[in-house]
Amino acid sequence: METSHLLLLVWSALSFWELGQIWFAQIVIYPLFARVGELEYVAYHRFYSRHIALPVILPGFATFLLPIPLSLYGPAVPGWMSSANIVAGIVGLLVTVLLEIPRHNRLERNGKNASTIAELIRYNWPRTLSVSAQSMITFLMLVHVFDQA
Structure with a gap:
């Protein structure tokens, strides 16, 4: 198997992992903050924050940043797939850094706040949709690459 194909398979596993993570956070974890x-x-929030680095934060930031090397070193796919994957990663990164992290910090510093939790859930939707888009694009990449093999 070519290295570029292996890179796509590793990216696919990461992308689909993150898809499950983001939807779990959106539908279960963030709403539980209010309870x-x-x-x-x-x-509670400090415990949450200390335990999410390996299963959530590292894969999350990887899905934001790895579309760029995938476009350079991965298998040949239509340009729109690589571009859309990169744009979706940038959206996820911006939402995380500009909207989500500040709200998590506020919750950890100031404690429970219903409006901050509601913002966390609402502002996570663009990230949830961007990660979902990356997974759909990844599926199309897999079909494109392995359908030709």
Whole structure:
């Protein structure tokens, strides 16, 4: 198997992993933030923040950044696929850095706040949709590359 094809397979696993993660966060984890009591909230959020690095943060940032090397070193795919994958990654990165991280920091610093939790959920939708788009594009890349093999 060519290295470029292997890179696409590794990217695919990462992309589909992140798809499950982002939808789980959107539908289950973030709404649960509102159900934690005020007295336990800061400790809960700190526990959450300390334990998400390996399963959530590292794969998340990888899906934002790896479309660029994939476009350079991966198998030949139509340019729109690579471009859309990169744009979706940039959207996810910007939403994370500009909207989500500040709200997580606010929750951890100030404790439970219903409006901040609602913002966290609302502002996560563009990231959820961008990760979903990356997975759809990845599926199309797989079909394009391996249908020709």
